[in-house]
Amino acid sequence: MPKKTIKIFDRFLLPVVLPGLLIFLWEYLAHKGVIRSTILPAPSVISATFYDMVVSGELWGHLKTSLWRVFQGFALGSSLGLIAGLLISASPRVERSLLLVTGILRPIPIIAWVPVLILWMGIDEASKVTVISIGTFWPVLLNVIHGIRSTDRKHIEVATMLGKNPSSILIHVILPSALPSIFTGLRVGIGIAWMSVIGAELIAASQGLGYLIAYARELSQADVMLVGVACIGFTGLLIDILLQCIEKRLLYWNVNLSGKG
Amino acid sequence: MTAAGKEMLRIRNVSKRFELDSGSVLALDNVSMDVKPGEFISIVGSSGCGKSTLLRLVMGLESCTSGNIELGETNISKPSAERGMVFQESRLLPWKTVAENIAFGIPKTNPKKEHNAIVKEHVELVDLHGFEQALPYQLSGGMQQRVSIARALVGRPNILLLDEPFGALDALTRIQMQLEILRIWETERKTMILVTHDIDEAIFLGDRVIVMSARPGSIRKVIHINLPRPRDRSSTEFMNYRRDIFQEFFGEQQKPFVFEI
Structure with a gap:
């Protein structure tokens, strides 16, 4: 039994020990007046604000707006990344013709696109969704290409030997083999998408978590700002956990993932 | 037969x-x-x-x-x-079960409704009854090679x-x-x-x-x-x-x- 207790401790308690201690220290210092509450309110104050904003539905409104934008941008960006990745992997000529374009576009920070896209598409939803899809596109693209390239040639040879046509080889061999890598791309992509939406909303928006933070700054509401920041962090974590669960389900055969073997 | x-x-x-x-x-x-x-x-x-x-x-x-x-x-x-071929490495597709790996060797000219019977026959032939739903990583090297032999034989090569x-x-x-x-x-x-x-x-x-x-x-x-x-x-x-x-x-x-x- 003690072994099991240690296991439970390692798994569930260990990750919360350090944050718990830090919050405790923070609360203590705030009460002693070491930390100025206009700059960094105590955790208890932030929690109270959080509670109020949840009850009033204000937080949920902003969160919903941001999530919907991320969903649209992520769906668009990752599908385009997947399609482009397939095309580039399928034909060296496509790859060669896109080499310079991708080389120049890829290093551009996502935030640099925001003013440009606002000019082109206006200040409403379209520009934000586009920013997010650009952010999602690159990691998905690179990981799709990497995944397809690392398909075991011996597996492809077996499929050829068994008389499979190219589309069947793609469905039965190449895509399943690339799936772990594609998933890595999607996970990185959604992380960037979530950061991009906040960035875009900080610059120009009338709804969303980024807007909530920017507006609270103008009103010097440090507690509201921090509620927004914390909400971004927790939502990002939840999205990642969700994606990990889907990954485990889908890649049941992957020995590296499940730790079996 | x-x-x-x-x-x-x-x-x-x-x-x-x-x-x-x-x-x-x-x-x-x-x-x-x-x-x-x-x-x-x-x-x-x-x-x-x-x-x-x-x-x-x-x-x-x-x-x-x-x-x-x-x-x-x-x-x-x-x-x-x-002609069927068995390699030194079993070259099984890790995302397919034993039955699916064997079925992968059936030529597409074969009617779909016969697939189950053909797979069953070959599972018996290589003495893998009861392992149809196992994944390759769950099998020993010898068993993996039996699956590989079955896959080479389902196309009924001469x-x-x-x-x-x-x-x-x-x-x-x-x-x-x-x-x-x-x-x-x-x-x-x-x-x-x-x-x-x-x-x-x-x-x-x-x-x-x-x-x-x-x-x-x-x-x-x-x-x-x-x-x-x-x-x-x-x-x-x-x-x-x-x-x-x-x-x-x-x-x-x-x-x-x-x-x-």
């Missing part, structure tokens, strides 16, 4: 040259042999003697530089369901090509698999060509043992094994064959296993 291989395999003056960056290498030099339907041929040779290349040419995975290989009246130029199929297995499993392949050969009566570097294995299984020499790969000697099956590995006749083949490799001076006074 006995589908005897009805056609003669003719290998005529086959040479194979590989073009490498550092120059060209003659892997096979003027190799000729006939394989009768239902015959079991063992090919032994040191590594790099082109024995695997010969098998790949018979499969149609590579093309001859000169000479030709015919099965009956048709010239072999690409893989076909009438010829089964075995490229060092037991080379990666431990000694005990290897002997068990040799008995297994013998049993399959006796029930299915297919032509089998086994490439190996294990002299015992070659004598134990083959009607004829083809000894190959290296660089360039060519046939050095053909030895008919006139022993009834199942063969006793410790019998005098077996030992004599063994000595003959050892002499082919090591000459009169060096006899690694025989001490004469």
